[in-house]
Amino acid sequence: MEKVDWDDVRYFLAVGRSGSVRAAAERLGVNHATVLRRIAQLEQRLGVQVFEKRPSGYRLTAAGEEVVEFAEQMEASSHQLETRVFGRDQSARGLLRVTLPPFLATHLLMPDLADFARLHPDIEIEILSTGEVANLTNREADVAIRFVADRKTLPLNLHGLMGPQLAGGVYLSRDLLAQWRAGARGTIRPIVINDRDVPDWANAGEVRASGAAFRAPDADAQVAAVRQGIGMTRLPCFVGDTDPVLARAPGIEPRLNGALWILTQGETRKTKRVRLFTEFVSLRLAGYAPLLTGLSAYAN
Numbered sequence: 001m002e003k004v005d006w007d008d009v010r011y012f013l014a015v016g017r018s019g020s021v022r023a024a025a026e027r028l029g030v031n032h033a034t035v036l037r038r039i040a041q042l043e044q045r046l047g048v049q050v051f052e053k054r055p056s057g058y059r060l061t062a063a064g065e066e067v068v069e070f071a072e073q074m075e076a077s078s079h080q081l082e083t084r085v086f087g088r089d090q091s092a093r094g095l096l097r098v099t100l101p102p103f104l105a106t107h108l109l110m111p112d113l114a115d116f117a118r119l120h121p122d123i124e125i126e127i128l129s130t131g132e133v134a135n136l137t138n139r140e141a142d143v144a145i146r147f148v149a150d151r152k153t154l155p156l157n158l159h160g161l162m163g164p165q166l167a168g169g170v171y172l173s174r175d176l177l178a179q180w181r182a183g184a185r186g187t188i189r190p191i192v193i194n195d196r197d198v199p200d201w202a203n204a205g206e207v208r209a210s211g212a213a214f215r216a217p218d219a220d221a222q223v224a225a226v227r228q229g230i231g232m233t234r235l236p237c238f239v240g241d242t243d244p245v246l247a248r249a250p251g252i253e254p255r256l257n258g259a260l261w262i263l264t265q266g267e268t269r270k271t272k273r274v275r276l277f278t279e280f281v282s283l284r285l286a287g288y289a290p291l292l293t294g295l296s297a298y299a300n
Contacts, residue, residue: 172232189231205251254294
Protein backbone atom coordinates (compact mmCIF):
# COMPACT_ATOMS: atom_id res chain seq x y z
CA MET A 1 0.00 0.00 0.00
CA GLU A 2 1.27 3.48 -0.88
CA LYS A 3 1.75 6.19 1.72
CA VAL A 4 -1.50 8.03 2.49
CA ASP A 5 -1.56 11.78 1.87
CA TRP A 6 -3.22 13.77 4.69
CA ASP A 7 -4.75 16.16 2.16
CA ASP A 8 -6.56 13.22 0.52
CA VAL A 9 -7.88 12.23 3.95
CA ARG A 10 -9.28 15.74 4.50
CA TYR A 11 -11.27 15.46 1.27
CA PHE A 12 -12.47 12.01 2.28
CA LEU A 13 -13.76 13.26 5.64
CA ALA A 14 -15.48 16.25 4.03
CA VAL A 15 -17.41 14.01 1.61
CA GLY A 16 -18.20 11.46 4.31
CA ARG A 17 -19.65 14.10 6.61
CA SER A 18 -21.68 15.91 3.98
CA GLY A 19 -22.59 12.93 1.80
CA SER A 20 -22.03 15.18 -1.21
CA VAL A 21 -19.04 15.97 -3.41
CA ARG A 22 -20.49 19.38 -4.22
CA ALA A 23 -20.97 20.31 -0.55
CA ALA A 24 -17.46 19.09 0.28
CA ALA A 25 -16.03 21.19 -2.56
CA GLU A 26 -17.78 24.33 -1.28
CA ARG A 27 -16.58 23.71 2.25
CA LEU A 28 -12.98 23.19 1.13
CA GLY A 29 -13.02 26.04 -1.39
CA VAL A 30 -12.13 23.89 -4.39
CA ASN A 31 -13.96 22.65 -7.46
CA HIS A 32 -15.97 19.44 -7.89
CA ALA A 33 -13.29 17.74 -10.00
CA THR A 34 -10.59 18.28 -7.37
CA VAL A 35 -12.62 16.45 -4.73
CA LEU A 36 -13.24 13.50 -7.07
CA ARG A 37 -9.54 13.34 -7.95
CA ARG A 38 -8.51 13.35 -4.29
CA ILE A 39 -10.95 10.57 -3.42
CA ALA A 40 -9.69 8.51 -6.37
CA GLN A 41 -6.09 9.01 -5.17
CA LEU A 42 -6.99 7.82 -1.68
CA GLU A 43 -8.78 4.73 -3.00
CA GLN A 44 -5.81 3.91 -5.20
CA ARG A 45 -3.35 4.22 -2.32
CA LEU A 46 -5.52 2.16 0.05
CA GLY A 47 -6.50 -0.39 -2.60
CA VAL A 48 -10.17 -0.23 -1.59
CA GLN A 49 -13.33 1.66 -2.55
CA VAL A 50 -14.35 4.05 0.23
CA PHE A 51 -17.58 5.42 -1.26
CA GLU A 52 -20.45 4.13 -3.34
CA LYS A 53 -22.48 6.63 -5.30
CA ARG A 54 -26.25 6.50 -4.79
CA PRO A 55 -29.10 8.72 -6.01
CA SER A 56 -29.20 10.26 -2.54
CA GLY A 57 -25.48 11.02 -2.54
CA TYR A 58 -22.20 9.37 -1.55
CA ARG A 59 -22.32 6.62 1.05
CA LEU A 60 -19.40 5.04 2.86
CA THR A 61 -18.59 1.45 2.00
CA ALA A 62 -17.69 -1.06 4.70
CA ALA A 63 -14.03 -0.32 4.03
CA GLY A 64 -14.79 3.39 4.14
CA GLU A 65 -16.37 2.99 7.59
CA GLU A 66 -13.10 1.51 8.85
CA VAL A 67 -11.08 4.30 7.27
CA VAL A 68 -13.17 6.96 9.04
CA GLU A 69 -11.90 5.95 12.49
CA PHE A 70 -8.26 6.34 11.50
CA ALA A 71 -8.96 9.46 9.45
CA GLU A 72 -10.54 11.19 12.46
CA GLN A 73 -7.53 10.25 14.58
CA MET A 74 -5.28 11.88 11.96
CA GLU A 75 -7.52 14.95 11.97
CA ALA A 76 -7.39 15.22 15.77
CA SER A 77 -3.58 14.94 15.75
CA SER A 78 -3.36 17.61 13.05
CA HIS A 79 -5.57 20.00 15.02
CA GLN A 80 -3.54 19.37 18.16
CA LEU A 81 -0.33 20.17 16.32
CA GLU A 82 -1.77 23.35 14.79
CA THR A 83 -3.07 24.50 18.17
CA ARG A 84 0.25 23.89 19.85
CA VAL A 85 2.25 25.71 17.19
CA PHE A 86 -0.24 28.58 17.01
CA GLY A 87 -0.21 28.86 20.79
CA ARG A 88 3.54 29.13 20.76
CA ASP A 89 3.34 31.89 18.18
CA GLN A 90 0.91 33.76 20.44
CA SER A 91 3.64 34.19 23.00
CA ALA A 92 5.85 37.25 22.90
CA ARG A 93 8.96 35.31 21.92
CA GLY A 94 10.68 34.00 18.84
CA LEU A 95 12.32 35.54 15.79
CA LEU A 96 10.98 38.76 14.27
CA ARG A 97 12.52 39.92 10.99
CA VAL A 98 11.85 43.53 9.98
CA THR A 99 12.94 45.04 6.68
CA LEU A 100 13.09 48.80 6.14
CA PRO A 101 15.13 51.37 4.17
CA PRO A 102 18.54 52.21 5.69
CA PHE A 103 17.66 55.91 6.14
CA LEU A 104 14.57 55.01 8.12
CA ALA A 105 16.52 52.70 10.42
CA THR A 106 19.53 54.94 11.08
CA HIS A 107 17.98 58.43 10.96
CA LEU A 108 14.58 57.85 12.57
CA LEU A 109 13.46 54.54 14.00
CA MET A 110 16.48 53.00 15.73
CA PRO A 111 15.61 54.54 19.15
CA ASP A 112 12.10 53.12 18.76
CA LEU A 113 13.42 49.71 17.73
CA ALA A 114 15.59 49.80 20.83
CA ASP A 115 12.53 50.63 22.96
CA PHE A 116 10.65 47.68 21.46
CA ALA A 117 13.62 45.38 22.17
CA ARG A 118 13.67 46.50 25.80
CA LEU A 119 9.91 45.98 26.15
CA HIS A 120 10.10 42.46 24.69
CA PRO A 121 13.42 40.88 25.68
CA ASP A 122 12.30 37.40 24.56
CA ILE A 123 11.73 38.47 20.95
CA GLU A 124 14.81 37.97 18.79
CA ILE A 125 14.86 40.95 16.44
CA GLU A 126 16.61 40.89 13.08
CA ILE A 127 16.72 44.21 11.20
CA LEU A 128 17.16 43.92 7.44
CA SER A 129 18.17 47.46 6.58
CA THR A 130 18.44 47.45 2.81
CA GLY A 131 17.22 49.16 -0.30
CA GLU A 132 16.21 45.80 -1.73
CA VAL A 133 12.53 44.78 -1.53
CA ALA A 134 12.19 41.68 0.63
CA ASN A 135 9.68 39.03 -0.46
CA LEU A 136 7.24 38.62 2.43
CA THR A 137 5.45 35.74 0.70
CA ASN A 138 8.68 33.72 0.71
CA ARG A 139 9.21 34.62 4.39
CA GLU A 140 12.33 36.70 3.72
CA ALA A 141 10.92 39.02 6.41
CA ASP A 142 7.92 39.10 8.74
CA VAL A 143 7.25 42.85 8.55
CA ALA A 144 8.23 45.38 5.92
CA ILE A 145 8.20 49.15 6.44
CA ARG A 146 8.20 50.51 2.93
CA PHE A 147 7.93 53.80 1.11
CA VAL A 148 5.11 53.47 -1.43
CA ALA A 149 4.55 56.17 -4.04
CA ASP A 150 1.33 54.62 -5.36
CA ARG A 151 -0.79 52.30 -3.21
CA LYS A 152 -2.07 50.60 -6.37
CA THR A 153 1.37 49.03 -6.77
CA LEU A 154 1.07 47.12 -3.48
CA PRO A 155 0.80 43.35 -3.99
CA LEU A 156 -2.75 42.17 -3.35
CA ASN A 157 -1.61 39.32 -1.10
CA LEU A 158 -0.08 41.68 1.48
CA HIS A 159 -1.88 43.23 4.42
CA GLY A 160 -1.05 46.92 4.52
CA LEU A 161 -1.31 49.52 7.25
CA MET A 162 -0.79 53.01 5.87
CA GLY A 163 1.42 55.35 7.87
CA PRO A 164 2.22 59.05 7.46
CA GLN A 165 2.95 60.76 4.16
CA LEU A 166 6.62 61.22 3.36
CA ALA A 167 8.03 64.50 2.03
CA GLY A 168 11.39 65.33 0.51
CA GLY A 169 13.19 68.67 0.38
CA VAL A 170 16.39 70.15 -1.01
CA TYR A 171 19.21 70.85 1.46
CA LEU A 172 22.66 72.38 1.64
CA SER A 173 25.01 73.11 4.50
CA ARG A 174 24.25 76.14 6.65
CA ASP A 175 27.79 77.44 6.03
CA LEU A 176 27.35 77.18 2.27
CA LEU A 177 23.98 78.94 2.46
CA ALA A 178 25.50 81.71 4.60
CA GLN A 179 28.30 82.18 2.03
CA TRP A 180 25.76 82.39 -0.80
CA ARG A 181 23.72 84.97 1.11
CA ALA A 182 26.91 86.95 1.75
CA GLY A 183 27.46 87.21 -1.99
CA ALA A 184 29.87 84.36 -2.64
CA ARG A 185 29.20 82.76 -6.02
CA GLY A 186 31.39 79.65 -5.95
CA THR A 187 30.47 76.26 -7.36
CA ILE A 188 27.48 74.58 -5.70
CA ARG A 189 27.25 71.11 -7.15
CA PRO A 190 24.13 68.95 -7.34
CA ILE A 191 24.77 65.86 -5.21
CA VAL A 192 22.95 62.86 -6.59
CA ILE A 193 22.91 59.08 -6.26
CA ASN A 194 21.19 57.70 -9.34
CA ASP A 195 20.41 60.70 -11.55
CA ARG A 196 22.53 60.81 -14.69
CA ASP A 197 21.30 64.26 -15.68
CA VAL A 198 21.16 67.34 -13.48
CA PRO A 199 17.79 67.03 -11.71
CA ASP A 200 15.09 69.69 -11.94
CA TRP A 201 15.36 70.69 -8.30
CA ALA A 202 18.96 71.84 -8.84
CA ASN A 203 17.71 75.03 -10.52
CA ALA A 204 14.24 75.37 -9.01
CA GLY A 205 15.04 77.63 -6.06
CA GLU A 206 16.95 80.77 -5.24
CA VAL A 207 20.24 78.91 -4.95
CA ARG A 208 21.22 77.48 -8.32
CA ALA A 209 23.45 74.44 -8.66
CA SER A 210 26.41 74.77 -10.98
CA GLY A 211 29.23 72.65 -12.26
CA ALA A 212 29.34 68.91 -12.77
CA ALA A 213 27.23 66.66 -10.57
CA PHE A 214 28.81 64.99 -7.54
CA ARG A 215 27.67 61.36 -7.56
CA ALA A 216 27.47 59.61 -4.21
CA PRO A 217 27.39 55.79 -4.09
CA ASP A 218 24.73 55.60 -1.38
CA ALA A 219 22.52 57.61 0.94
CA ASP A 220 25.03 57.91 3.77
CA ALA A 221 27.70 59.23 1.39
CA GLN A 222 25.13 61.65 -0.01
CA VAL A 223 24.48 63.12 3.44
CA ALA A 224 28.20 63.27 4.22
CA ALA A 225 28.85 65.13 0.97
CA VAL A 226 26.22 67.79 1.55
CA ARG A 227 27.44 68.27 5.12
CA GLN A 228 30.92 68.96 3.71
CA GLY A 229 29.58 71.86 1.65
CA ILE A 230 30.12 70.25 -1.76
CA GLY A 231 26.69 71.34 -2.91
CA MET A 232 23.02 70.67 -2.38
CA THR A 233 20.91 67.55 -2.58
CA ARG A 234 17.43 66.16 -2.14
CA LEU A 235 16.73 64.34 1.13
CA PRO A 236 13.74 63.08 3.09
CA CYS A 237 12.63 65.87 5.42
CA PHE A 238 13.07 63.66 8.46
CA VAL A 239 16.79 63.50 7.58
CA GLY A 240 17.45 67.05 6.44
CA ASP A 241 15.33 68.89 9.01
CA THR A 242 16.93 67.14 12.00
CA ASP A 243 20.53 67.64 10.91
CA PRO A 244 21.93 70.77 12.63
CA VAL A 245 24.51 71.23 9.88
CA LEU A 246 21.94 71.40 7.08
CA ALA A 247 19.34 73.94 5.98
CA ARG A 248 16.59 73.87 3.41
CA ALA A 249 17.45 75.49 0.11
CA PRO A 250 15.39 78.72 -0.05
CA GLY A 251 12.61 78.86 -2.61
CA ILE A 252 11.98 75.10 -2.77
CA GLU A 253 9.12 73.75 -0.69
CA PRO A 254 9.09 70.11 0.44
CA ARG A 255 7.09 67.81 -1.82
CA LEU A 256 5.02 64.82 -0.76
CA ASN A 257 6.07 61.72 -2.65
CA GLY A 258 3.99 58.95 -1.14
CA ALA A 259 3.51 57.28 2.22
CA LEU A 260 5.13 54.81 4.57
CA TRP A 261 3.36 51.47 4.81
CA ILE A 262 3.65 48.66 7.34
CA LEU A 263 3.23 45.42 5.42
CA THR A 264 2.67 41.84 6.56
CA GLN A 265 1.55 38.66 4.85
CA GLY A 266 -0.91 35.83 5.44
CA GLU A 267 -0.86 33.94 8.70
CA THR A 268 2.36 35.63 9.78
CA ARG A 269 0.54 38.82 10.72
CA LYS A 270 -1.59 36.92 13.26
CA THR A 271 1.33 35.89 15.45
CA LYS A 272 1.67 37.85 18.64
CA ARG A 273 5.20 39.15 18.08
CA VAL A 274 4.19 40.54 14.67
CA ARG A 275 1.00 42.11 16.04
CA LEU A 276 2.89 43.66 18.93
CA PHE A 277 5.46 45.16 16.59
CA THR A 278 3.06 46.50 13.97
CA GLU A 279 0.91 48.16 16.64
CA PHE A 280 3.99 49.62 18.34
CA VAL A 281 5.68 50.98 15.21
CA SER A 282 2.39 52.32 13.83
CA LEU A 283 1.96 54.53 16.90
CA ARG A 284 5.56 55.70 16.75
CA LEU A 285 5.30 56.59 13.07
CA ALA A 286 2.07 58.50 13.71
CA GLY A 287 3.94 60.57 16.28
CA TYR A 288 6.56 61.40 13.67
CA ALA A 289 3.99 62.59 11.11
CA PRO A 290 4.92 66.33 11.28
CA LEU A 291 8.59 65.48 10.79
CA LEU A 292 7.93 63.01 7.99
CA THR A 293 5.69 65.44 6.10
CA GLY A 294 8.11 68.36 6.44
CA LEU A 295 5.93 70.35 8.83
CA SER A 296 8.06 69.96 11.94
CA ALA A 297 9.48 72.73 14.09
CA TYR A 298 12.93 71.82 12.82
CA ALA A 299 12.23 73.35 9.42
CA ASN A 300 13.79 76.76 8.84
